Amino acid sequence: MSESKIIIRDNLKESYQDVYTPEVLAALEVMADLNIEVKHLMDVRMRRRLERREKQKRIGFLDPETFIPGTQIKVKDAREGNFEGAVIPEDLKRQWIQGTGPGAKPNAPLENSIRNVAYALLSGADGWMFDGEDALGQIGTMSLDNQRNLKLAINRSPVFLKVAEEVAAQMNSWSQSFFGEGKIKDWRSQLDFTTKIFRARGLHLDDRHIRESNGNSFSASIADLTLYVTNNHQALAAAGASVVLYLPKIQTAEEAALWNKMITTLEQHLGLQEGTVKVYVLVEQLEATYQLMEIRAALGRHFVGFNTGRWDYINSVSDAMAWDMDFVNPNIESIGMTYGYMRNYEDRVRRAVNTPDINGNFALWQGGMEPNIPVGSEEGVDSSMKKAVAGAEREQKEGASGKWVAHWKMVHIVRPVWERVGEANQTGRKFPLLTYTQEDADGLILLEEAPRTIRGARNLISVALQYGNAFGQGMQAAALKPADFFGDDDVLYLMEDMATGEIRLSILWEWVHKAAVLTEDDMAAGIKKGNVFSLTLFNKLLEEEYGKLLKSSNKDVYDSSKTTTLPIAKAIAEVYVTEPTKAPWFIDLLNINLDNMDLGKAKERIGLYLRTLKERNQRITENLDFQVTS
Template identity: 80%
Template sequence: MSNPKKIIIRDQLAEIYPDVYTRESLAALDFMTPFNKEIKALMGKRLERRYRRAQAGERIGFLKDDDFIGGTSIRVSDARAGNFEGGVVPADLQRQWIQGTGPGAKPGAAVESSIRNVAYALLSGADGWMFDGEDALGQTGSMSLDNQRNLKLAIHLDPLFLKVAEQVAAQMNTWSQAFFGEPKIKDWRSQLAFTTKIFRARGLHLDDRHIREVDGSSFAASIADLTLYVTNNHRKLRESGASIVLYLPKIQTAEEAALWNRMITALEGYLELDEGTVKVYVLVEQLEATYQLMEIRAALGKHFVGYNTGRWDYINSVSDAMAWDPDFVNPNIESVGMTYGYMRNYEDRVRRAVNTPDRNGNFALWQGGMEPNIPVGSEEGVASSMEKAVSGAQREQREGASGKWVAHWKMVHIVRPVWEQVGEPNQMGRSFPPLTYTQVDADGLILLEPAPRTIRGARNLISVAVQYGNAFGQGMQAAALKPSDFFGNEDVLYLMEDMATGEIRLSILWEWVHKQAKLTEDDPETDLKAGTVFSLELFYQLLAEEYAKLLDAGDKDVHNASKTTTLPIAREIAEVYVASPQKIPWFIDLLNINLNNLDLPLAKQRIRFYLDTLRSKHERVTENLDFQV
């Protein structure tokens, strides 16, 4: 194995994962390392922009027509007019009616058990599967490397993976026979080739836990994920006729998209691939990105194939961007669906952006949002939830989406028929009004509409947020959760929740506390009346009550071992996040600095260090505090 000259890998992981840190991938990481400083500089600009807007009470706006997109020679007006060379959608992405999402690894599991996640995904019948390296992938231990290893084993059809896939296929057919009345997998070997493999790299805002530069600088997780996945798998994917496809998360500006484009182009050149070989979807999950959709398309050029409208992250970004505005207060999270005020306008801009042709007449894909339901519960509960899931998919199909996401393999054959019955592979090129850039458009992207704000809603926010933090600490960044008051009620289904769903719950609670939000309804349980201000004291009271319920819960819902380890830390993080006068940029920051830590006093010390750094230097702490050079 070659020794990289520009990076250091911690704790002999290069020797433990020689199939991930191969000679070729280590050399590629060295080659890509100069981008690390560019990413850090751009993330500094992002945080400074956020701070300046909060201080000045400044709303996000559209770019000026005659400006150039940062990091490019493309004029904003040209991007908006489609005067750029965009990506061509390859054959295996032309039909993506259903994409599943989830990680390709399990926390603390041996390879043969861990790789079952990949087998379920590739046997699910989904048109594509986004194997997550970000919001749904646990980061305890070396899970990010387990994820890379498992994907490589599956893509290369390793005998161990084939053995596991055969076993998993039989188990999936047992379930589908009982649920649908027929086995869905006819030939498991051929089924493995049906699903397009897609990888979501971590965003520019996160650091890798295992790599540093030789000078001790933390190392961007986006470089690690991009480089390892593409370098280790590009040959096998192309030999099998499959595309190399990525999802890019948390992009806020076209300048950030341009940096991604330069990184991908540089890696393609290093690996002697034609520019545009790697295809990317962009998750539109940041408010600022919605003001720059055509600019982001143009900045990604030949690589770009589509947008996805993910609900939870986007709601959080709107809440965060408007944290300075005392009049912007969200209602209960259950009220903020895709047809609600600012969400409706966001979705409309995305579908108009993908159906604006580039200079060669190429359109792009719109992949709809996430269906978090899992068909496990009472017969009545499952029937009701599945009806809602199908209805939501039908709405998105009518609006112009070429497909949507599901969070569990059991949902694929429930939702996919919505597009299957229509029969068209996609809706690219469907006619919508062209995008406009007026004040009315800008206002629509932060449009609030009347909706309930209740104690019941607050309890749901608190309970799921704390449970999510607890799951994260145990290595499960995607977890089936529901509010504690519904534990044991099989009519209320568990939902697959990831990082974004925990974060938006705390963001809304922060809004309610710091903007003195008023309840809209009487609450018979607490005797609080409509018009009562949601104070910090009320939050503390409800947090204590909801935490007590979690301590009393059975092991099925709250693992007993977590009640003296990760659960108290999750409560501390939730309390600090909501109480902090300065809104913390990312919930994941507080969780990340406490990964693999089970000691509450140490957690409190690290949280104080984070807050002190944010207040004094306007900087985030994103490095692995347990890995020092």
């Protein structure tokens, strides 16, 4: 018997033998050979980022006469639709509302943890993206709990059915009070309504539980893809359901081609027809917007659609333009989907999905996230729900076939926007073909005048600290708002994930290192319009906002976190914003401190990360608490 290519830490192979089944372990052995290719492309990504900074280089379009790396498809052919794409399966043709969220809770027993899946599948959403990435906490074994819960739910285990019945009663009770009727008529049949979708972690992340046998870290993308598809493809097929993934953080068509290779390799190993696994791509990276048709072509028969998110995308624009002293974002509240570069990004996506492939197949466009939750004062809820519906109406009119919501309570509030129109989707709507001019390129980094204020800075700092703290507690998705609005029920908590903390620190980094000019007076802070946002000012506001969190109630900031994960979150935020060399990912610094409550150790790890970044242009992405000894 040959030696295994991978090592699973501690006794997890035994305690999660329902997840690490013999079939999964065999598939991981096959997929392990692709780990080196993931690492290579992540090195290429970092070199590209460094080159942009050193040469002050903007992202541009690919040469149409070249081949997409990793494929035999010419860029020109991809743009003209001369490639074979996917036929959209029946259970994806109508996706008016997709909910998003993790399928597990931190430090929770099974019957409590799996309630997340029950809420999702009883919500009435057309699809639910069970998150393995930005919304799923990673402390302990949460990534494995997530896989376990999804497998139990997809296979209709007794424990899941028991929980689902209880959850249905609770959901109907809320629905009765809010809508005047229970929305779940038959909870068992309701479980079959929602298409199950899984978001794997991005290529930039490593798994916390698996290493190569030589000690090298192991791609989280390979781990998530292999575990989810291997464990669930048979049960999904038996139910007549598709195997569907969301792929995050793709920057280039070359990376999409690697995902295609990974998926095809797994399909071949499992004896599945190529194209069995269907994928949406989250357009979360500026560079990807320059290569949309190339990404579609590279994923071929697997690709079904794009999603236009907000937070990750804004962060990628900020990071890609970090070298440009003239590129300074305004308050985050001003950067909606109709703002400058966001408007142009959305327009390119809708044009890309409505360009037919060689067989006349179009793709889907799923709109962005609605983070509101209908919990608060009557006036606050009414105002926020009107905004949520108006946002959905705008996306529907622009051509989206549906959108996301972050909480099950929002499904029946937003879904009627598409329900009233009645069309399953909007594929094939006529939009101008994509063009690749300098004007197009410039539009993707277009800034427009908008406020840049002390109030905006406080919001950026407060929310970033809270998300860093929530991450350390095992909640990458959390309902939060700036500390100044704690106790104000007219201002609703927004249900968002870690990306919203990421972009807030990116904008603060811009403001500090590019001498951002403030646009309004703030007498309380001693600031006048035209003053520069200095490092001294940032440090002052950081201390003030941190102090508010320390004094807040347990409802808003867990008391137990105030001496553990919150100080670490502050240390990370401070270093991220003040360091001249911008770290590529806030989440990197959080990941290397998972399950660590010691501030001294955290500072050592932060220092190690920054030295590695500066000296070798490399990130630290491995689990530092899992080392292989010879």
